[in-house]
Amino acid sequence: ETGVTQTPRHLVMGMTNKKSLKCEQHLGHNAMYWYKQSAKKPLELMFVYNFKEQTENNSVPSRFSPECPNSSHLFLHLHTLQPEDSALYLCASSQDPQEGETQYFGPGTRLLVL
């Protein structure tokens, strides 16, 4: 247990569906992150939130919409996804946006888009 939980752990959705991924951290951290890990590809940073404010968006398509209502919760809203969006989506958190801060990852949500 890393103190970062993600739900659901597995999700199957059609291309016309709307779904949301949830991440919650119990570590008192101020920064949260969304990553995407596709099969046989390195981790890709998607979004960074610092004190509930989005500080980075790595050219992620608009069909992925993040939301950070508070420092402990992070959502990723999904709509009209494509089959190539199937991947493991990982949430992480760190104490502060300082250099060298350790990031702690959740277990991920395995997403399959049909």
Add this chain to the structure above:
Amino acid sequence: DAKTTQPTSMDCAEGRAANLPCNHSTISGNEYVYWYRQIHSQGPQYIIHGLKNNETNEMASLIITEDRKSSTLILPHATLRDTAVYYCIVRRRHNDMRFGAGTRLTVKP
């Protein structure tokens, strides 16, 4: 951030020490060396990190060469549950966790 080079795969006998090397010859003075591992289909697990000095915690030891151009992660007594992909990451910016391909460690009975 500096790039890292790791062997694609390694085997280790159960109960023996696993020594995982990483080259980071372009590392700069303010970049940390981080190690994570990922067991199949799970999120990456933080193991250890260091800047200049060798580090040890309950999971592993990290040996960094004096010139900081390479490092070795040591799992002192590998178990079957240590089978995973191990990632060596050199980073400065907090939001730049660039995971490469890593080393697939297989611990064998």
